[in-house]
Amino acid sequence: MKILSAAQLAEADQSTIEKQQISSIDLMERVAQLVFERIHQRLNGAPVPIKIFCGIGNNGGDGLAIARHMIQHGYHVKVFITNCSKKRSKEFLVNYDRIKEVTNDWPVLLSCKEEIPAIDDQDVIIDAIFGTGLNRPITGWMADLIEHINQSKAFKVAVDMPSGLFADQPHQPGDAILKANHTFSFQTPKLSFFLPETGEYTGSFEVINIGLDPEYLMKADPLAQLISKEAAQSMYKSREIFTHKGDYGHVLTMAGSQGKMGAAVLCASAAINTGAGKVTSYVPSSGNNIMQSSLPEVMTLQGKGEPYIADFNHELKKVVLCIGPGLGQEPDTVSAFAKAIQSQELPTIIDADAINILASHPELIQHIPKKSVLTPHDGELKGLLGEWKNSYEKIELAKKFSTEHDLILVLKGAYTITVAGSSLYVNDSGNPGMATAGSGDVLSGVISALVAQGYDTLTAAVFGVYIHGASGDLAAQTYAHEGLKASLISNFIGPAILHLFRQPQQAAPAQS
Structure with a gap:
């Protein structure tokens, strides 16, 4: 399996949208459905409290779409949006409107100045704040939120990447990075999953094939190859019959x-x-x-x-x-x-x-x-x-x-x-x-x-x-x-x- 860079995965997304003639929101919906199915297989409708933290970019859009599917299947979901700026992605806004159609308990908009929401030990936390597009360390209130989540005993699930972790570049000691128990990675694992300073943040990880353009994936020159059983x-x-030592x-x-x-x-x-x-x-x-x-x-x-x-x-x-x-x-x-x-x-x-x-x-x-x-x-x-x-x-x-x-x-x-x-x-x-x-x-x-x-x-x-x-x-x-x-x-x-x-x-x- 190829390990691709964050830039390559962004190119693969765009190639998929063009060649499969789908919109970016359709691709996001595909991703959300696949992640939801994996979570649903594990929880099987269990009445556990689920708190989903979403950013205002595409990773947050993924989180909102996942939340919508979970609400429609009867899960107890509370959504928090880190509304720290006005730079919302188009896909985020579409999914923000869609989730309002399935619940009266609308997402909580956090201005990133107020008190950080309480997290109980029995909660399941889904992290959809920042994905592979993050290009600078998390600071300020957002860093405090990450630290608050890390300090809790709640089970933490990261969507594509633990927030604060870079896919293929180093971070500095002391950077705010969410420490997940499990990570769902889209299409390929990230190089950071395998290195000692960064791999500890992903917990166990699972690669979900989200159907990106196979021609692009085949031609892409990877950062690395992951050698598993199939490889x-x-x-x-194997040995031939008529052989000797x-x-x-x-x-x-x-x-x-x-x-x-x-x-x-x-x-x-x-x-x-x-x-x-x-x-x-x-x-x-x-x-x-x-x-x-x-x-x-x-x-x-x-x-x-x-x-x-x-x-x-x-x-x-x-x-x-x-x-x-x-x-x-x-x-x-x-x-x-x-x-x-x-x-x-x-x-x-x-x-x-x-x-x-x-x-x-x-x-x-x-x-x-x-x-x-x-x-x-x-x-x-x-x-x-x-x-x-x-x-x-x-x-x-x-x-x-x-x-x-x-x-x-x-x-x-x-x-x-x-x-x-x-x-x-x-x-x-x-x-x-x-x-x-x-x-x-x-x-x-x-x-x-x-x-x-x-x-x-x-x-x-x-x-x-x-x-x-x-x-x-x-x-x-x-x-x-x-x-x-x-x-x-x-x-x-x-x-x-x-x-x-x-x-x-x-x-x-x-x-x-």
Whole structure:
């Protein structure tokens, strides 16, 4: 699914009006009907008090039309209009007249100077004050209203956008933004829904297809692509019958040091569980027995050095190197890392300590094979890119780095974002239980195995991130968020792939 900008969505509205030969008020009525149906499905006529706060623009027009449908279906609705100026939209005025035809309890016009209306804990609040057209922070009485609504325990529903939140630009700390429990977004989600400083305001969100011009949507160059189950299904490559392990590639993990061999085990385990034909672990001599006793399916090569890897030398052919988990940053290890990346012909997956080495030795970046994948968390990313003011600036820095070096960045987070040049891919799977030690080591193993099986590195990164998150989602159904650990995520990779195409009765973990 495409994530479009506020400007693009406005253009899509206009294109829809022209091509479908409908008026803007007809399009607004379509939107209101769809939102009402979603709300009605949940409330089912329950006699809960509903307070709808409307602005005087098109978002307010949506709110008035929704209110009219709710009144006609017997809901207890009270409408408040933030009548702070005379700049009312034409569509707002039409719906203001229409609601008077269905109720004697007309909307309350607030001059934005009087006392703010009382809100009870049992109320349902529908926010239709400002939509995607907002281009400046909310101030004054309106900011006080937003704060008053936020302080209440009422359930809050946002129409298209929580008021005060920008669709695709940062806000300043302290800006007045309504904190919704649920947001109905029109046609596409907004980029701000997926970023840590802004996503907390949307609560859960739901995208409603309002029938905008499909030709415009198809041709539009999106801010990002949202990767959900349907998109992941299209990336999956099924196996042919007459194949053997050599057809599914060879992953070489260069990982582990004394006290951090678990990272190497998790990475290699994930590569096996994701279907690599062969996995070999290049480990320090102190880690050889740990690896072989933990994973009998994995071959080992002992690097020079007992507590940490001090060199890189092997005779394997056409391997996909995954380097970094638990590696350490000893001077000899840095030299071994430099030798490793300079010896690679195939794209490499670089994680953890290997990223920290690049940050300390940026001259090595030029030796990384093109189209390689780096999987940093924010702390590691800052070593590469420097500090940023907000997530939008972080994304721009990542785009620049990716473009300059022809590398793919996987920015790990609640919604992991894969950056390939100017293109962004936002992942829709995963849960807070995956914020646990070793989860990133599993991800690097997943992506490595997919590259070894012939996926191009961008697809491997995007698909791998989705499968990694889906594995965590399935594991959490049995173990809860609090009970998740990295080895469980790895063991649910197989069930997650099955889950792409069918709902298994029980997602049983693989045995490692």
